[in-house]
Amino acid sequence: MAAVVDMPHRERGKQREGGDSYRPSRPARSRSRSRSPPRAPVPVRTEEEKQAAAKAEYEKLLNMRSGGTYIPPARLRALQAQITDKSSKEYQRMAWEALKKSINGLINKVNTANIKHIVPELFGENLVRGRGLFCRSIMKAQAASLPFTPIYAAMAAIVNTKLPQVGELLVKRLIMQFRKGFKRNDKAVCLSSTTFLAHLINQQVQHEMLAGQILLLLLHKPTDDSVEIAVGFCKEVGQYLEEMQPAISMAVFDQFRNILHESDIDKRTQYMIEVLFQIRKDKFKDHPAIKEELDLVEEEDQITHKVELDGEIDVQDGLNIFKYDPEWEEHEEAYKRLKAEILGEASDDEEGDEDEDEDESSEDEENEETKAMEIKDQSNADLVNLRRTIYLTIMSSADPEEAVHKLMKINLPVGQEPELPSMIVECCSQEKTYTKFFGLIGERFAKINRLWCDLFEQAFVKYYETIHRYENNKLRNIAMLFGHMFASDALGWHCLSVIHLNEEETTSSSRIFIKILFQHISEEIGLAKLRARMTDETLRPSLEGLFPRENPRNIRFSINYFTSIGMGVLTEEMREHLMNMPKPALPAPAAQDRSDTDSVSSYSSYTHSSYSSRSRSRSRSPLSIFFTTTRQRRRLGQPASAKGSTAPEPTRRSRRSKEQLVCRQRRAPQEAPTGQPIAVSRLFVPVPVSVAVEISIASAGCAWPKGLLYAVTQPQPASAQGEGWLAGSSEGWEVA
Numbered sequence: 001m002a003a004v005v006d007m008p009h010r011e012r013g014k015q016r017e018g019g020d021s022y023r024p025s026r027p028a029r030s031r032s033r034s035r036s037p038p039r040a041p042v043p044v045r046t047e048e049e050k051q052a053a054a055k056a057e058y059e060k061l062l063n064m065r066s067g068g069t070y071i072p073p074a075r076l077r078a079l080q081a082q083i084t085d086k087s088s089k090e091y092q093r094m095a096w097e098a099l100k101k102s103i104n105g106l107i108n109k110v111n112t113a114n115i116k117h118i119v120p121e122l123f124g125e126n127l128v129r130g131r132g133l134f135c136r137s138i139m140k141a142q143a144a145s146l147p148f149t150p151i152y153a154a155m156a157a158i159v160n161t162k163l164p165q166v167g168e169l170l171v172k173r174l175i176m177q178f179r180k181g182f183k184r185n186d187k188a189v190c191l192s193s194t195t196f197l198a199h200l201i202n203q204q205v206q207h208e209m210l211a212g213q214i215l216l217l218l219l220h221k222p223t224d225d226s227v228e229i230a231v232g233f234c235k236e237v238g239q240y241l242e243e244m245q246p247a248i249s250m251a252v253f254d255q256f257r258n259i260l261h262e263s264d265i266d267k268r269t270q271y272m273i274e275v276l277f278q279i280r281k282d283k284f285k286d287h288p289a290i291k292e293e294l295d296l297v298e299e300e301d302q303i304t305h306k307v308e309l310d311g312e313i314d315v316q317d318g319l320n321i322f323k324y325d326p327e328w329e330e331h332e333e334a335y336k337r338l339k340a341e342i343l344g345e346a347s348d349d350e351e352g353d354e355d356e357d358e359d360e361s362s363e364d365e366e367n368e369e370t371k372a373m374e375i376k377d378q379s380n381a382d383l384v385n386l387r388r389t390i391y392l393t394i395m396s397s398a399d400p401e402e403a404v405h406k407l408m409k410i411n412l413p414v415g416q417e418p419e420l421p422s423m424i425v426e427c428c429s430q431e432k433t434y435t436k437f438f439g440l441i442g443e444r445f446a447k448i449n450r451l452w453c454d455l456f457e458q459a460f461v462k463y464y465e466t467i468h469r470y471e472n473n474k475l476r477n478i479a480m481l482f483g484h485m486f487a488s489d490a491l492g493w494h495c496l497s498v499i500h501l502n503e504e505e506t507t508s509s510s511r512i513f514i515k516i517l518f519q520h521i522s523e524e525i526g527l528a529k530l531r532a533r534m535t536d537e538t539l540r541p542s543l544e545g546l547f548p549r550e551n552p553r554n555i556r557f558s559i560n561y562f563t564s565i566g567m568g569v570l571t572e573e574m575r576e577h578l579m580n581m582p583k584p585a586l587p588a589p590a591a592q593d594r595s596d597t598d599s600v601s602s603y604s605s606y607t608h609s610s611y612s613s614r615s616r617s618r619s620r621s622p623l624s625i626f627f628t629t630t631r632q633r634r635r636l637g638q639p640a641s642a643k644g645s646t647a648p649e650p651t652r653r654s655r656r657s658k659e660q661l662v663c664r665q666r667r668a669p670q671e672a673p674t675g676q677p678i679a680v681s682r683l684f685v686p687v688p689v690s691v692a693v694e695i696s697i698a699s700a701g702c703a704w705p706k707g708l709l710y711a712v713t714q715p716q717p718a719s720a721q722g723e724g725w726l727a728g729s730s731e732g733w734e735v736a
């Protein structure tokens with residue numbers, strides 16, 4: 001700039017002097033310089049002076065533009081590093097600002113996934129000193145994002161368990177905020193406040209009486225806005241009110257109903273009330289009180305406050321601003337001890353050594369999990385405890401309704417549902433005599449839900465297949481229990497398809513079980529109704545095992561079984577079917593020697609003359625018996641050489657019981673080809689065989705059980721021991 005300015009002056013000087021004239025320049029004047037005095041050394045500031053300067057600069061920055069201006073982080077850290085006096089006001093102010101930023105940052109980044117990690121960090125800050133900051137920050141964040149209200153409420157509930165003064169302050173400020181918004185007709189403030197209070201009530205931070213007070217206030221003089229706020233509040237807190245205060249819930253919904261029918265409100269508001277009633281009808285399934293992932297506080301750990309809506313409330317606004325604390329260090333030490341108690345004394349050490357011990361801790365956790373799994377698999381303690389709970393619940397109930405009500409409240413693990421029917425049957429089997437108490441419990445469970453009906457049907461199949469393991473008393477109780485359930489239609493009759501009533505597939509225990517089962521059903525519903533059920537066409541495929549139609553041998557077995565237990569009326573169709581079955585052709589009997597013919601004729605004449613009053617004529621009886629050895633005739637009391645002589649005296653009657661007079665199965669020969677009769681039974685009677693043959697099977701004189709069928713077959717060649725076989729057709733004869 002100096003060169004540019006001097007150039008015109010030089011040109012003007014040349015013009016004045018003229019171009020041709022020469023004037024020597026003046027000699028440069030030498031400027032004499034005086035020596036400057038030496039500079040004074042810069043004084044070195046003491047530590048106190050540095051602290052004072054830093055404090056002054058920090059105070060100046062904070063007071064600029066009503067609360068301070070932006071300070072670059074590097075400059076702020078430099079100032080903070082210079083201020084180290086903890087008793088000074090500036091240091092405490094810096095700590096206060098850092099506390100405010102930390103609390104606000106943690107609240108802003110909390111969500112469902114990281115809430116378990118954010119809460120320990122939050123307890124790391126001094127929430128006793130900053131409880132006002134915490135309440136202000138969380139209320140501001142909740143009002144800005146209402147869908148995150150359940151998360152903020154869960155965080156507040158966790159803090160309330162350890163620092164109840166923080167939870168109480170939050171509730172008071174929310175109530176005061178609602179009261180101010182209600183007076184100012186500020187709908188947005190009322191919505192945010194009531195939503196937050198609803199979730200704090202669900203988390204049991206505040207007592208549910210406050211919900212009733214708010215709802216009654218909003219619905220006392222209903223307007224469109226007040227009803228809308230009440231509907232939103234009731235959606236959030238309705239399920240909890242239904243469980244804890246059903247009387248309040250009923251009064252509130254009655255008021256909603258009156259408003260819907262009588263008040264002059266907008267259509268939109270009416271639709272909102274109708275939607276609320278539908279939500280209540282669905283039991284608030286889409287609006288649960290607490291979501292599963294946010295249920296983080298044990299009920300016994302929670303501290304519930306009882307702040308009233310119209311009571312005197314001190315919101316402690318002074319906690320929002322900085323105040324100098326003369327005892328700052330003592331209070332910080334006290335909170336450190338409290339933090340160690342909340343988070344654990346070894347938390348700092350664990351954080352310091354976390355990287356070093358990570359591998360070892362993971363291995364220890366895996367070993368502990370493996371040991372726990374081994375213990376669970378070997379002792380089965382959970383199942384034992386479940387069965388004990390079910391047993392004690394049943395035995396402590398006074399009546400079946402109480403037992404069912406208590407059993408329905410038991411939380412059955414997934415896959416353990418069959419244990420409930422099994423325990424009911426086992427408890428019944430342990431009784432000395434059957435009581436209808438257990439049958440009524442099973443009936444009610446089977447009629448409550450299709451799931452329980454299917455489980456009881458599976459239990460019937462299981463117990464029938466393993467009934468041989470139970471002694472007679474337990475067997476009787478189990479049979480009578482299922483008999484009651486069949487009689488009351490609690491179980492489907494198709495379950496009887498598991499029973500195959502024949503000689504090969506039944507045991508003595510299973511036959512006793514079937515007998516007691518049908519007898520109890522008959523006692524419950526009557527024999528006529530039981531017969532109608534057994535002849536129902538829809539059930540016929542399921543009853544083919546009980547009432548067979550194919551194999552004549554199984555048919556006779558079933559007829560004999562039901563007749564012997566006093567239910568022969570159930571076999572009428574089987575008898576008719578058996579009579580109408582095609583009869584196999586009988587082959588011509590082989591020619592016998594003369595001695596056998598003479599023997600038969602002599603004993604026939606004896607039988608006809610001695611027992612004419614008790615037997616039918618020989619011409620009507622198709623039976624005959626053949627003896628081919630002398631040993632047989634000696635067994636009957638007739639000499640071998642005295643053919644045609646007088647018949648011997650009948651042997652005296654043996655002392656066999658009545659049951660031993662029936663035909664018993666004995667080493668039956670191999671079955672003949674299809675269509676030919678086979679020998680299947682041997683006759684045991686106390687009189688000579690020839691006499692017994694002449695007595696018609698239709699006669700009751702020889703104590704034959706009535707109604708049974710006896711198979712008689714074509715005579716077989718006599719064995720070496722001289723045994724004789726009955727002869728006749730294969731379908732058998734019935735005793736009258």
